[in-house]
Amino acid sequence: MIDLRSDLCSVPTEEMWEAMRRAELGWATVGEDASVNDLCGRVAELLGKPAAVWAPTCGMANLAALLTFCEPDDFVVLESASHVLTSEAMGITEIGRLQPAPLWAEDGRMDPAEVGELVASCRAILLVLENTHTRAGGTVLSVSQTEELAAAAKAHGCRVHIDGARLVNAAAALEVPLADLAAPANSVVISLNKSLSAPFGAVLAGSDAVVARAREMLHRLGGASFHRAGIAAAAGLVALDTMLDRVADDHRRARALAAGLAEIPGVSLRPEVVETNIVLADVSATGIAPEALVPLLAEAGVRVLERDTTRIRLVTHRLIGDAEVERAVATIGDVVAKHAAPLVVPELDYDWEAELEAYVEDED
Known part of the structure; x- marks a missing residue:
């Protein structure tokens, strides 16, 4: 069977399985798991952020970011077909109690001027960018596009989060460091499965204050107290060493x-x-x-x-x-x-040429 449904269908490598078996597990919640600590440090460095926290899934990390920056009834600007809106069970509204302010972009790349106008009009607290954009077909946001979108939001006091589940794909396509794509954002998450083939897990990065708040939100969601997280983190470390290239x-x-x-x-x-x-x-x-x-x-x-x-x-x-x-x-x-079945074009049941001619005569 050739499974092309998603890059989630990839599986860990033998080296990852061996790392998971060898992992010296600690109490990750209180910072005593070496694999989790090393992984968060590595990802924070790759993304150019001071700190990072591990989460079981990218969806949970995105929700934690929303809860980190927003209070109930706050507006969040994001692309209409973004993963947060279409594929994460509407946690943004059902758990976060936030108000999405969607902006349509056919290729997933919102217009900075339109973003600025929408942020200002609804006094949005957060702008969510998705890189790459899944439903648009894996389209990427370049460094300059990310900077322009972030600047448009920040001009009105709005923070920026990047759903970077496939940010490693964007960096590879653009041939730029991950840190350059993450630089304009207040927080950014990357997935460790998908193209990186780790079994599960994601890492959310940002400032020390943002990560401390996000850790609290993850704890409320049941993610920060994920015991034996070092098993997945050990595979994530191998993924960073062997999968990026x-x-x-x-x-x-x-x-x-x-x-x-x-x-x-x-x-x-x-x-x-x-x-x-x-x-x-x-x-x-x-x-x-x-x-x-x-x-x-x-x-x-x-x-x-x-x-x-x-x-x-x-x-x-x-x-x-x-x-x-x-x-x-x-x-x-x-x-x-x-x-395959040939497309059947229905025949017109009226003489359109005669009707057009009659219409022209009436106009005359």
């Missing part, structure tokens, strides 16, 4: 995957817009709806995700090599060829 391979294979899919009749996408490891393919012209195509592909040995009513999502990761890309393209092509 190979992320670019995922991007190269995603572009190859996109190029192959673009050759399949009825599948529409532009390979040149694939920036990282996420590929969105429009399959509407095949006559097979994504909800029908996904199980057909799974039966044939390729797992993909239904993105919406017209598109499927495919994500490359450590377990997807060049051979898997070739097999996936061939399999998808075969399934589409076998099940």
